């Protein structure tokens with residue numbers, strides 16, 4: 001451990017000097033996260049300053065190799081960096097689908113040219129990506145997707161429709177699943193292509209969510225163009241890449257199951273008070289919160305255990321298959337309990353008194369956690385079949 | 394400490410798994426039950442376990458143990474849970490030796506721990522009095538009489554009571570029922586005048602009994618730790634005991650689950666194996682997830698003992714509460730998914746729900762520990 005001390009000192013000093021004061025406050029909602037792109041959504045001017053400084057060091061994605069714009073840090077160094085950032089409450093400088101989803105897939109399946117072309121732009125927050133998987137008739141049954149890609153020599157012509165495309169209206173490029181062949185089984189003939197959204201053949205229409213915002217869209221392709229050099233992996237091999245990327249998406253989403261800084265139990269005590277024995281006044285709510293906090297505690301231990309097992313060279317155990325399912329269900333429980341614990345103030349929708357309805361909007365948004373990235377039911381199907389070995393019909 | 398087992402621990406777990414699956418199985422438990430075994434466990438198997446050092450796994454080397462720590466003991470208990478192995482591992486090794494290690498003076502430890510570690514002496518804790526685990530409610534009295542103490546009261550759910558050589562009796566030398574201060578621990582030999590024992594038959598077909606103390610006179614030297622001040626040591630010993638029981642429940646639940654999944658792959662109805670029905674698949678998958686959480690929380694708690702972590706009570710109540718919940722679910726689903734055969738005494742799955750229920754209750758059930766977990770979490 002002590003070999004890391006010089007690195008820690010250096011990191012601490014650098015962060016002290018370079019992290020703007022305004023970026024040392026917790027992110028209270030999705031809106032305050034920074035995702036970069038050609039026309040970045042800026043909530044505070046320091047977001048870009050902070051992102052640029054971190055990108056310079058490769059620390060927006062510290063675990064990626066240096067030649068692709070990352071920091072080239074090993075696991076332990078990444079941990080130190082995160083700890084030192086947490087120490088001063090530094091925000092994450094950049095959060096994007098490029099980092100959490102496309103990057104890992106390109107590192108594994110992309111060719112050298114593709115990695116050199118796309119990864120550094122992700123690290124610097126220059127290009128923002130969106131995910132073109134789901135279609136009106138291909139949700140849980142993703143492999144039945146129908147968006148067509150026609151071979152035109154040096155490029156493909158793409159026609160069809162995607163739906164629920166998060167941030168398609170803000171994104172610059174899309175990683176997209178298209179059908180290049182109809183002759184075999186539905187899993188065959190799918191290809192994984194990248195293309196620029198800024199072209200006449202692409203139309204995007206935002207869809208409003210129950211939480212009031214419009215993060216996702218319908219996306220239409222009418223003779224959109226994708227260059228052949230932007231086909232990842234072999235033609236018809238897209239399903240393998242799509243699934244690999246999904247494991248990273250699910251890993252990211254399961255992080256929502258982490259315990260909040262201030263526990264729901266504490267929130268409830270502040271809002272409702274204690275009985276004569278010092279316990280939360282409503283014993284039914286207390287029990288529900290206790291069950292939730294116990295599961296959160298055990299979930300955190302499981303994330304830690306799986307991480308430690310991987311570090312000890314035991315590979316990613318079967319336990320990792322539960323993360324997406326369990327983490328998102330926990331987050332939904334937490335949000336339900338938040339509302340119960342806080343009472344009337346949690347019901348606000350607009351206005352400063354209600355912080356713009358942050359609590360109720362987060363609660364509504366959390367309902368999507370167990371749908372996006374593969375529904376809870378689909379996750380349970382996967383555990384039953386792949387892990388437990390239970391048969392199909 | 395990383396949440397993984399080291400090489401030594403993996404070897405210990407594997408050898409425990411092999412030995413117990415051969416020598417201390419569910420079939421043996423059935424045989425002990427049906428034959429009305431007088432001692433209630435197989436002494437030759439217990440001797441072998443002691444020879445392998447298991448009775449002293451967590452006891453420091455200075456006192457004749459292996460000094461492997463509680464993580465090691467937990468691994469053996471987990472395997473005992475898988476096989477429903479009957480032995481004094483819980484009563485004497487997990488609980489009594491720990492109470493002695495926490496409360497006893499060096500002389501007492503030298504006198505008692507090597508004998509427990511060798512499997513020669515069987516000591517057990519006599520704590521509970523009412524229908525529920527409520528350690529601060531102890532009302533058994535301890536009155537000073539010259540250099541001696543006189544104990545009176547009645548204890549239930551004393552594990553291995555009728556075969557124990559000595560008891561650790563928790564009694565009140567001061568304060569009132571409900572108070573944490575004023576509790577003392579005494580070592581009482583089975584043959585002491587005024588001690589009477591009644592073996593009780595519990596649902597898990599294991600040894601437990603009632604200990605009555607009628608003006609039992611014991612010398613001052615039998616006091617473990619300072620008079621009236623047993624609470625914090627007892628509390629820590631009970632935390633450790635609950636983590637050990639959680640380890641046993643982990644093995645028990647995992648085994649019940651694996652047997653059930655095996656049955657889902659084999660039993661056919663409507664022309665297909667029942668494991669192909671999604672209604673059952675999802676319940677099995679959810680249980681799998683719960684078991685993974687259970688495994689993590691138990692390992693974390695075991696390591697917390699060995700690391701001397703300060704928040705041990707929180708860890709212990711979290712582990713015990715979670716394992717009570719998971720064991721109950723795993724054993725209930727086990728019976729339901731077996732259908733009619735699961736209700737028969739002939740089938741082994743029923744033995745799991747019976748043992749689980751007693752282990753759940755011992756030293757506090759789900760309700761007790763979830764309440765304690767919430768309190769320790771500040772609400």
Ligand SMILES: Cc1cc2nc3c(=O)[nH]c(=O)nc-3n(C[C@H](O)[C@H](O)[C@H](O)COP(=O)(O)OP(=O)(O)OC[C@H]3O[C@@H](n4cnc5c(N)ncnc54)[C@H](O)[C@@H]3O)c2cc1C
Pocket residue numbers: 130131132133134135136138139140141163164165166167216368369371372373374375376377378381
């Ligand atoms: C907030 C949010 C953001 C999203 N972002 C994106 C994005 O950026 N890009 C993208 O491509 N997609 C995105 N999605 C789409 C998401 O991946 C799909 O909604 C999801 O895969 C489910 O598909 P569906 O909506 O068609 O529902 P359906 O598949 O129609 O499911 C309806 C219900 O049936 C159940 N069901 C379906 N099949 C089975 C089965 N075999 N067994 C049991 N139950 C079953 C489901 O679990 C669900 O409860 C997003 C979704 C949400 C909610």
